[in-house]
Amino acid sequence: MNTKTDPPLPLDLVIFGGAGDLALRKLIPALYMAHLHGRLPAEARIVGVGRQPWTTADYAAFVAERARPFIPDNALDAAAWSGFLARLDFATVDATRPESFTALRACCARTAVRVYYLATAPGLFAPICAELSAQGLINADARVVLEKPLGQDLESARAINDEVARHFAERQIYRIDHYLGKETVQNLMVLRFGNAIFEPLWRGPNIRSVQITVAESVGVGSRAGFYDQTGALRDMVQNHLLQLMCIVAMEPPLSLDPDDVRDEKLKVLRSLQPLTQADILRDTVRGQYAAGHAEGQAAPGYREEDGVPAESQTETFVALKAHVRNPRWAHVPFFLRTGKRMPHRRSQIIIEFAQPPFSVFAEQPDAQPNRLVITLQPEESIQLQMMVKEPGSGMRMQRVDLGLDLQSTSRRRRAEAYERLLMDVVHGRLTHFMRRDELEAAWRWIDPIQRGWQASNQPARPYPAGSWGPAASSALMAREGLAWFEET
Numbered sequence: 001m002n003t004k005t006d007p008p009l010p011l012d013l014v015i016f017g018g019a020g021d022l023a024l025r026k027l028i029p030a031l032y033m034a035h036l037h038g039r040l041p042a043e044a045r046i047v048g049v050g051r052q053p054w055t056t057a058d059y060a061a062f063v064a065e066r067a068r069p070f071i072p073d074n075a076l077d078a079a080a081w082s083g084f085l086a087r088l089d090f091a092t093v094d095a096t097r098p099e100s101f102t103a104l105r106a107c108c109a110r111t112a113v114r115v116y117y118l119a120t121a122p123g124l125f126a127p128i129c130a131e132l133s134a135q136g137l138i139n140a141d142a143r144v145v146l147e148k149p150l151g152q153d154l155e156s157a158r159a160i161n162d163e164v165a166r167h168f169a170e171r172q173i174y175r176i177d178h179y180l181g182k183e184t185v186q187n188l189m190v191l192r193f194g195n196a197i198f199e200p201l202w203r204g205p206n207i208r209s210v211q212i213t214v215a216e217s218v219g220v221g222s223r224a225g226f227y228d229q230t231g232a233l234r235d236m237v238q239n240h241l242l243q244l245m246c247i248v249a250m251e252p253p254l255s256l257d258p259d260d261v262r263d264e265k266l267k268v269l270r271s272l273q274p275l276t277q278a279d280i281l282r283d284t285v286r287g288q289y290a291a292g293h294a295e296g297q298a299a300p301g302y303r304e305e306d307g308v309p310a311e312s313q314t315e316t317f318v319a320l321k322a323h324v325r326n327p328r329w330a331h332v333p334f335f336l337r338t339g340k341r342m343p344h345r346r347s348q349i350i351i352e353f354a355q356p357p358f359s360v361f362a363e364q365p366d367a368q369p370n371r372l373v374i375t376l377q378p379e380e381s382i383q384l385q386m387m388v389k390e391p392g393s394g395m396r397m398q399r400v401d402l403g404l405d406l407q408s409t410s411r412r413r414r415a416e417a418y419e420r421l422l423m424d425v426v427h428g429r430l431t432h433f434m435r436r437d438e439l440e441a442a443w444r445w446i447d448p449i450q451r452g453w454q455a456s457n458q459p460a461r462p463y464p465a466g467s468w469g470p471a472a473s474s475a476l477m478a479r480e481g482l483a484w485f486e487e488t
């Protein structure tokens with residue numbers, strides 16, 4: 001299927017890890033929503049793959065019980081739900097046992113476009129791709145979706161990419177970063193390149209600094225086994241935060257074609273100033289949450305969470321300063337911050353503009369820089385902070401915020417990120433997926449930080465659950481005469 005419109009062929013969406021957490025919490029609900037709103041092709045089938053000796057009916061019953069709680073109540077429609085369950089099929093396959101793939105081949109006998117979603121640990125990507133190939137299940141129309149984390153470092157990411165590339169061409173590979181599927185993240189491109197007013201100012205020295213915060217109020221939850229081996233730098237910064245930074249910093253792409261957009265993002269990643277060991281010690285902060293209060297309740301420290309080793313040094317918080325070495329961004333610091341168990345779930349990008357070069361109001365105590373505050377979640381909004389005259393005699397200034405609530409600008413349904421990205425895969429749209437060179441460039445910048453932390457042997461700094469991270473994170477900004485934007 002090379003068309004970018006509706007697929008002309010039936011579709012088999014095969015989910016390896018079809019009974020896993022990601023499938024139940026995100027993929028199945030997203031596919032149900034697509035079905036409910038008529039976005040799934042009529043002849044689309046969803047084939048769950050796992051090791052259980054299940055029939056199709058067993059899998060449908062499992063999905064009905066375990067995935068249903070993750071569908072919003074107002075979207076549950078009995079007829080649509082049973083129509084959706086009727087699309088399910090199941091194949092019993094153990095990815096480490098090649099002979100078991102015959103069950104999948106039997107299940108995928110019809111002529112169809114096949115999408116293989118690998119919702120398993122990345123260690124299984126190579127054997128799965130090899131066996132799909134050996135069974136003749138990969139043709140020119142097939143595509144494969146790779147979940148993050150794609151490796152633990154550059155070397156392992158390259159090894160996975162090499163293995164997958166033996167069986168799929170790059171145009172068939174969809175490396176998912178679900179932040180690229182979020183409505184507001186896609187909207188950032190329109191904000192920047194669809195308006196005349198921002199782009200001329202969107203550069204140093206007009207911009208004093210850029211902040212990107214992805215704060216989560218939740219803790220590690222049930223994923224300690226994965227998270228403790230990974231940490232916030234590799235779980236969040238290597239992918240989501242660097243991708244957000246790319247969209248903020250990239251040059252205008254020639255078009256929305258996948259390679260035009262990805263070429264520009266790649267240039268940003270390649271322009272990132274590598275951090276030396278001295279930079280790492282000065283300009284990065286690793287934190288780990290200790291016991292505290294979150295969402296109105298007492299919350300345990302990270303090391304008290306189920307499955308976390310008592311001596312764990314894994315970071316649940318990262319703040320760092322980065323520089324993009326190109327004419328647009330010379331001398332503009334980018335501050336990235338992410339953490340679990342922070343006071344609120346909030347993802348924001350703050351563009352702080354420079355003060356006017358000369359102003360008769362510069363000495364006023366109320367003078368504040370203009371800021372563009374782009375809130376990605378939980379609500380979606382854009383706010384431009386400006387100074388105006390305080391009413392009354394005299395010429396004092398006060399701040400006013402020009403606000404745009406993006407949810408109220410359109411009555412059209414806003415699909416969740418996974419639904420949007422899954423539909424992109426179905427329709428062969430690669431723009432919002434990472435290309436191999438982008439992913440590897442991100443690891444190339446991240447690896448020295450990870451190694452630098454190990455070499456320094458410094459423990460992660462504790463911060464109380466429900467706080468904005470260790471004090472060193474505020475100090476990182478204060479050294480530049482700046483502060484994190486933490487207004488509610």
Ligand SMILES: NC(=O)C1=CN([C@@H]2O[C@H](COP(=O)(O)OP(=O)(O)OC[C@H]3O[C@@H](n4cnc5c(N)ncnc54)[C@H](OP(=O)(O)O)[C@@H]3O)[C@@H](O)[C@H]2O)C=CC1
Pocket residue numbers: 016017018019020021022023025049050051052093094095096118119120121122124147148149226
């Ligand atoms: N959960 C999440 O929110 C997110 C997860 N991810 C990533 O997605 C991937 C899956 O995560 P998650 O769903 O949480 O993990 P789970 O442990 O819940 O699921 C893993 C799945 O892998 C399958 N599996 C394991 N071994 C084999 C095998 N030998 N043959 C066939 N299938 C096998 C399991 O199948 P079986 O049913 O047979 O046990 C299971 O369904 C991971 O790489 C994770 O990092 C990424 C972003 C978010």
Ligand SMILES: O=C1O[C@H](COP(=O)(O)O)[C@@H](O)[C@H](O)[C@H]1O
Pocket residue numbers: 178216235236
């Ligand atoms: O990829 C991941 O993202 C989630 C946060 O996603 P969001 O859409 O809820 O902001 C994070 O909790 C998880 O650790 C990470 O693997």
